[in-house]
Amino acid sequence: MNERKIRVLVAKPGLDGHDRGAKVIARALRDAGMEVIYTGLRQTPEMIAAAALQEDVDAVGVSILSGAHNTLCPRIVQLLRDQGMDDCLVLLGGIVPQDDIAKLKQQGVAEIFLPGTSTENIVKFLRENVKPRE
């Protein structure tokens, strides 16, 4: 049987338009053999959760550079859990002050990747942490 490919939704919530990181990550994950869906800009947490459900993804990679992560990330996690996607990992990449990291993890964000992270580390993290499907 063929192994199921890891499916990732790369999402840009909030008003921020800086999508260089999101697009580089999307391409790197694709090159690593994953299936990637990119939401485009300015998606609300509700739109992101709906897309995650529809696309049946294993992980949602959220890119935020505007400082709005404390408002947007917990809401995305909550909406995913509300629709029964308990195993769906939420990863955050962007400009996130050190003081916010522990709190975001407590609120259910699986990992936070700061500027300077290599795409290989993100690929590795996904491979090690995505729960195998039955």
Next chain:
Amino acid sequence: MPETKVTSPAQEALEEWERDTLQPVLEKHPERKSSFQTVSLEETNRLYSPADVEPLDFERDISFPGNFPYTRGIHPTGYRGKLWTMRQFAGFSTPEETNARFKYLLAQGQNGLSVAYDLPTLMGYDADSPLSEGEVGKCGVAVSSLADMEVLFDKIPLEHVTVSQTINAPASVLLAMYLVVAEKQGADWKKISGTLQNDILKEYIAQKEWIYPIRPAMKLVIDTFEFCTQQVPRYNPVSVSGYHIREAGATAVQELAFTLRDGLEYVEWGIRAGLELDEFVPRISFFFNAHNDFFEEVAKYRAARRIWAREMRDRFGSTNERTLKLRFHTQTAGVSLTVQQPLNNIVRVAIQALAGVLGGTQSLHTDAYDEALALPTDRAALIALRTQQIIAEETGVANTVDPLGGSYYVESLTQKMEEGARDYFRRIDAMGGMVEAIEKGFPQRELQDSAYQYQKAVERGEQVIVGVNKYAMEDEPAVSTLVIDESVREHQVNRLQQTRARRDGGAVSNALEKLRRAAQNDENTMPATIEAVRAYATLGEICSALRDVYGIYEEPAF
């Protein structure tokens, strides 16, 4: 006919050196790497010599500062007459807080202001819009109406201080607010100078803070050109920006090419709208990035001046000196700053700023070392300003004009930059122009590709980032950063509610209706925008009126 190779004396001398001096050394001591590349991943030669500058003609291509094609600068005296303007970009939290930062920066010897607005303002939403949640005052200062603008410039005399405003999609509204505040201070519009970024093309290419579809958005830009030419003649209504194009991943040549081609597009649209070339083009200014590769950046600025002068002469037939001269602002590369060992950023910024100065910039912003973490603290902002003052007052680089002019490497690289940009011009012209190229997703795809190639080069270790993929440290001491909390939104929403309660509702609806009509009838929208601002219509309301007429932009998948 058989091809005969003509070898010049300079070429012969080079070959002799390579054979007699270089080869024996290379055999014994190979070089560190097989290929040496710039940060744009362009190959750099081992040596540049007279052979590399042979195709150049001094009079035609380099010349004297203040003379066509202005490769060596637009002023005959360089910085000996007047130093560049030290213009630090600042804005955060409430208008009260940013007003205090402005006064602090002016007291420290800064001589121009530059406003950073928050994301709701940049996108044309009020602080109380549901879409603004979590974003108010975060990336810049929050401005929803004239009432905020009055606080932002309280006791800052706009007739004397030049202010640059970083605002694009809703730029005409913020310009109107600025002019009404100036008028209330008793300032004469004819004497006001300053700059509006108002470069919507690079938003579709790179920064992606748009509101309306591209063609009506271009029309709004041209409205401000026409209005300023007539009523605010010393104001620069556009700053054509490569900065964001570079930050989004472009190489130096792509930054240069797309920015200048954007500039040509504004000129073409202005002429088509009936504006007089030599009346509006002298008020077009530019804004470039200063990245890590020192010589590549210096060459980029020198090439920019030469290309613009030649295009204004050859494409548009101008002989007016003010039209031919390209003036630009520079900002050091935010994208090059690292979270890891953040104090290292002070050094990066100093070297990047030096490139801007040796490239002949008219004004300069130096980034603060903590900007990869958050908005700058007071301490970090002060060091950034002091960096410029050290370059200006201590290093001696401002003593002579274009000190790198005549360097075999710099002149040859300047030429290569011009050729690279012209190659892009040909491709974009063949598509029908920059608006058409953007509609096809051409510059967008070029940037994405370069960003990816660069990331790969970093991950292979070919491009070194100190403290990140080389010389990394395990336990780094934390630096303290600026925190903007959610009380800012409350404060802003309160003022917005008070403003709405106090104003004359009838006057607001009338003004907004007038604006819709002006937009529908293809009239200049500036007079109606100013009337709406005077009546304290909010930014969100004014942009909504224009959204009703123009619709909104949806980015296709590129």
